[in-house]
Amino acid sequence: METIINVNNLCKTFKIHKRGTGFKGAVKNIFHPTYEYKKAVNEVSFSIKEGEMVGFIGPNGAGKSTTVKMLSGILYPDSGDITVAGYIPHKQRKEYVANIGVVFGQKSQISWDLSPLDSYEVIKHIYKIPDKKYKENLERFSELLDMGKFINQPVRQLSLGQRMRADIAAALLHSPKIVFFDEPTIGIDVVGKDKIRKFIKTLNQTDNITMIFTTHDMQDIEKTCERLIIIDDGKKLYDGSLENVKKGYVSSRIIEAEFESLPITLDLPHTEITDVENNAMKKLISFNTDEVSVNELMTALMSTHNIKDVSIREPEIDAIIRDIYEGKIVMN
Amino acid sequence: MKDIISLFFAYARTGLKTRFQYKLDSVISTFAVFFREAAGIIAMYLALLKFDTINNWNIDELLFLFSLIFITYGIFIVFFMALRDFSDWIKHGVFDRVMLRPRGLLTQLVLCGADWLAAFGHGTLGIILFIISANRVGIEWNFGMAVYYIVVVISGVLIQGAVFLFFSAISFYVVETNSLKEIFYWNMRKFAIYPLSIYNKFIQSILIFVVPFAFVNYFPAQFFLRKADMAAYPEWMMYISPIVGVGLYALAYAFWRFSLRYYKSAGN
Amino acid sequence: MSTYLQFAVIKFRNKMAYRFDYLLGILNTLLSFVVYWSIYKALYGGASEVDGVTFSMVTTNFIISLGLSSAFHKNEMFLQDKIKQGTIANELLKPVNFKLRMLFEDVGEGAFNVAFNFLPTVVIAAFFANLSAPSSILNVLLCLVSVVLGYIVLWQISFIVQSWAFWLFNVWGLITIKNVFVNILAGAYIPMWFMPEWLRNVIQFTPFDSIYFTPVQLYLGELQGWEILINFARQLLWIVILYVIGEFCWRRGIKKLVVQGG
Numbered sequence: 001m002e003t004i005i006n007v008n009n010l011c012k013t014f015k016i017h018k019r020g021t022g023f024k025g026a027v028k029n030i031f032h033p034t035y036e037y038k039k040a041v042n043e044v045s046f047s048i049k050e051g052e053m054v055g056f057i058g059p060n061g062a063g064k065s066t067t068v069k070m071l072s073g074i075l076y077p078d079s080g081d082i083t084v085a086g087y088i089p090h091k092q093r094k095e096y097v098a099n100i101g102v103v104f105g106q107k108s109q110i111s112w113d114l115s116p117l118d119s120y121e122v123i124k125h126i127y128k129i130p131d132k133k134y135k136e137n138l139e140r141f142s143e144l145l146d147m148g149k150f151i152n153q154p155v156r157q158l159s160l161g162q163r164m165r166a167d168i169a170a171a172l173l174h175s176p177k178i179v180f181f182d183e184p185t186i187g188i189d190v191v192g193k194d195k196i197r198k199f200i201k202t203l204n205q206t207d208n209i210t211m212i213f214t215t216h217d218m219q220d221i222e223k224t225c226e227r228l229i230i231i232d233d234g235k236k237l238y239d240g241s242l243e244n245v246k247k248g249y250v251s252s253r254i255i256e257a258e259f260e261s262l263p264i265t266l267d268l269p270h271t272e273i274t275d276v277e278n279n280a281m282k283k284l285i286s287f288n289t290d291e292v293s294v295n296e297l298m299t300a301l302m303s304t305h306n307i308k309d310v311s312i313r314e315p316e317i318d319a320i321i322r323d324i325y326e327g328k329i330v331m332n
Numbered sequence: 333m334k335d336i337i338s339l340f341f342a343y344a345r346t347g348l349k350t351r352f353q354y355k356l357d358s359v360i361s362t363f364a365v366f367f368r369e370a371a372g373i374i375a376m377y378l379a380l381l382k383f384d385t386i387n388n389w390n391i392d393e394l395l396f397l398f399s400l401i402f403i404t405y406g407i408f409i410v411f412f413m414a415l416r417d418f419s420d421w422i423k424h425g426v427f428d429r430v431m432l433r434p435r436g437l438l439t440q441l442v443l444c445g446a447d448w449l450a451a452f453g454h455g456t457l458g459i460i461l462f463i464i465s466a467n468r469v470g471i472e473w474n475f476g477m478a479v480y481y482i483v484v485v486i487s488g489v490l491i492q493g494a495v496f497l498f499f500s501a502i503s504f505y506v507v508e509t510n511s512l513k514e515i516f517y518w519n520m521r522k523f524a525i526y527p528l529s530i531y532n533k534f535i536q537s538i539l540i541f542v543v544p545f546a547f548v549n550y551f552p553a554q555f556f557l558r559k560a561d562m563a564a565y566p567e568w569m570m571y572i573s574p575i576v577g578v579g580l581y582a583l584a585y586a587f588w589r590f591s592l593r594y595y596k597s598a599g600n
Numbered sequence: 601m602s603t604y605l606q607f608a609v610i611k612f613r614n615k616m617a618y619r620f621d622y623l624l625g626i627l628n629t630l631l632s633f634v635v636y637w638s639i640y641k642a643l644y645g646g647a648s649e650v651d652g653v654t655f656s657m658v659t660t661n662f663i664i665s666l667g668l669s670s671a672f673h674k675n676e677m678f679l680q681d682k683i684k685q686g687t688i689a690n691e692l693l694k695p696v697n698f699k700l701r702m703l704f705e706d707v708g709e710g711a712f713n714v715a716f717n718f719l720p721t722v723v724i725a726a727f728f729a730n731l732s733a734p735s736s737i738l739n740v741l742l743c744l745v746s747v748v749l750g751y752i753v754l755w756q757i758s759f760i761v762q763s764w765a766f767w768l769f770n771v772w773g774l775i776t777i778k779n780v781f782v783n784i785l786a787g788a789y790i791p792m793w794f795m796p797e798w799l800r801n802v803i804q805f806t807p808f809d810s811i812y813f814t815p816v817q818l819y820l821g822e823l824q825g826w827e828i829l830i831n832f833a834r835q836l837l838w839i840v841i842l843y844v845i846g847e848f849c850w851r852r853g854i855k856k857l858v859v860q861g862g
Contacts, residue, residue: 069428074431093431360774375784526635
């Protein structure tokens with residue numbers, strides 16, 4: 001397959017106004033402002049092939065959304081090259097963006113007071129979508145995303161999941177070659193998330209659309225992507241198969257337990273107890289299922305303590321990143 | 333061009349549809365805008381009942397002067413509303429969306445922002461004032477006059493559009509520009525309601541050289557009315573509104589193009 | 601104690617951070633004044649007085665009425681926002697009288713603006729606009745009292761219109777219309793002396809002239825003896841009447857909220 005996105009040594013630095021503290025600082029601010037420079041994206045390179053579906057993950061402020069904004073032509077890079085589908089996004093914005101679709105999980109592109117259908121009509125005009133193609137796409141997405149019930153209702157009456165589905169359809173009406181999803185499942189319930197993931201996966205397979213997916217939610221990635229790019233502190237930390245990362249994180253678990261009495265001790269190798277802020281009775285116990293089974297751990301805990309409440313936490317992106325730094329996950 | 337017009341109507345349709353979701357509120361809001369703007373006229377009218385003229389301008393001539401402000405502003409908010417509220421567009425990430433669409437940035441901003449109800453409020457007021465005053469001020473309307481009137485209205489719209497295009501470009505560097513707008517647009521507009529000649533030299537220079545509201549209504553009105561206070565200014569000033577409008581807009585546009593690359597999308 | 605001191609320090613710093621906006625606020629008030637000052641200067645055209653009203657009286661009238669109306673400007677969508685966001689129910693559960701709290705917050709803001717926006721504007725304006733000197737210390741004090749009473753009249757009118765948010769989708773339009781009435785009829789855009797006779801007769805029966813015009817007259821020493829008492833009595837009477845109307849709207853609104861479950 002052909003390469004469709006090529007990014008080379010991409011950099012972007014933001015100038016941040018640094019506020020002085022106290023009275024003197026406030027006065028100084030007015031006459032002599034000082035700035036701090038933050039490298040949001042630092043020498044990032046990667047390339048993506050046509051039809052690939054790539055998960056873009058990293059903690060908050062890692063630079064993933066800045067990267068996506070440069071890829072989609074919203075921000076000017078400071079240095080480095082970007083070519084997407086043969087265009088340089090920030091230089092050929094108008095021609096380029098006709099080829100892409102962008103879905104922002106937190107910023108809807110359809111009007112609050114109108115029905116999705118009303119907004120689609122405007123989109124049809126903006127993108128100059130031919131009648132026939134518009135009709136075909138609308139019918140198809142409306143069916144796949146199960147929008148029949150609400151396509152004529154004002155958006156303000158829709159649930160978050162419904163609104164997101166309507167938004168995804170809006171970004172696809174002009175048949176883009178590449179689609180960026182920025183946190184498309186944020187705040188949506190489990191059933192809703194699943195519908196969206198399935199749709200995205202199907203579309204990627206049937207239409208050969210290249211997709212880039214930024215998210216906090218590892219489940220999103222797991223259910224959709226095969227390739228993963230991890231960004232931390234502006235740098236590319238990992239670029240490779242999901243499988244490879246999965247091996248590490250699937251086995252690491254955290255149990256949150258609330259005890260009825262003190263002291264709380266655990267005499268079991270390969271486990272680690274950490275405190276929870278503001279609650280002495282609550283502890284986090286991290287362990288690795290390769291070394292300790294849940295069964296073993298629970299037996300050990302319950303034989304010595306009375307437990308009031310217990311829950312298992314999903315592994316978080318932070319944990320994966322820690323594992324990469326510690327060399328437990330290696331790029332392949 | 334045909335395509336641009338059809339896009340304009342697509343936006344207008346949805347814009348009106350949005351407003352008519354709340355019919356009673358739209359009617360009240362439109363009336364409120366109309367009434368708020370009429371307050372200045374009421375104050376002017378009441379004062380003139382007592383004093384007859386201000387710097388030799390009678391009430392009809394003042395209304396003619398005033399009508400240019402409303403007519404140009406009524407058209408202005410059809411096309412430049414998005415630029416007027418541009419800092420909000422940046423703050424709420426709406427401009428990101430504009431950048432993601434395969435149309436010119438200003439084309440989209442100019443076509444999609446229209447606040448039709450406010451435009452109706454201002455425009456109606458302007459037209460009513462124009463109809464009342466245009467007959468009584470003794471202008472002998474002919475074809476040339478009518479054409480020049482249309483030209484100065486367009487120039488007035490462009491001048492105000494240019495002022496807000498400057499503000500919008502400034503929003504790329506510092507997002508919050510409300511105070512600037514307050515000082516350099518809204519307060520200047522309050523001044524422009526009355527004849528330029530009543531103000532001191534400093535304020536006059538600002539209205540001529542900095543925020544050239546004088547070319548939106550005072551000098552164009554002088555072309556039609558030829559009042560004695562025009563003697564204080566060079567005569568050619570009555571004719572250059574179109575140059576000021578186009579020139580200022582071109583300047584503002586160049587500044588906007590230059591500033592665009594400094595756009596920092598919200599949330600960074 | 602040190603915690604509270606910390607609050608004060610933070611507040612102070614916040615104010616400093618907005619210093620630019622604050623200076624522009626003074627400039628705004630000043631510019632509004634300059635517009636009307638210039639208009640009346642031209643209208644007077646050098647005449648020393650018109651109908652027994654001197655130009656400096658007019659100037660003084662404008663600085664007080666326009667200056668105060670700008671200082672007393674506040675967020676009038678407050679109640680509507682609380683209702684729309686649904687937080688009003690929580691507010692009502694707190695052991696604080698909501699309406700009183702609203703009044704005091706606004707009074708605090710208004711007092712700050714009078715001290716740090718209105719007074720600086722007056723001082724700057726005094727350099728170019730020959731304002732009338734107060735007729736006596738006593739009159740200044742009486743004027744201050746009537747400014748406070750006038751503020752309460754203004755606040756209650758605003759509260760009544762704000763409380764309609766319980767029934768209407770959006771009160772912005774009505775608030776705007778109300779402000780036009782207040783600014784014209786209270787004499788902020790045209791001095792009361794120059795209103796047509798019939799309009800003044802109508803205004804006599806409204807609360808509007810007790811907002812700014814009573815303070816202006818007291819400052820200029822236009823009122824004597826009994827007239828002073830009558831004017832204070834009028835201000836108080838309007839406060840009572842408006843309070844009753846405001847309470848009525850407020851209670852009906854709360855009742856509606858409770859019945860419909862917010």
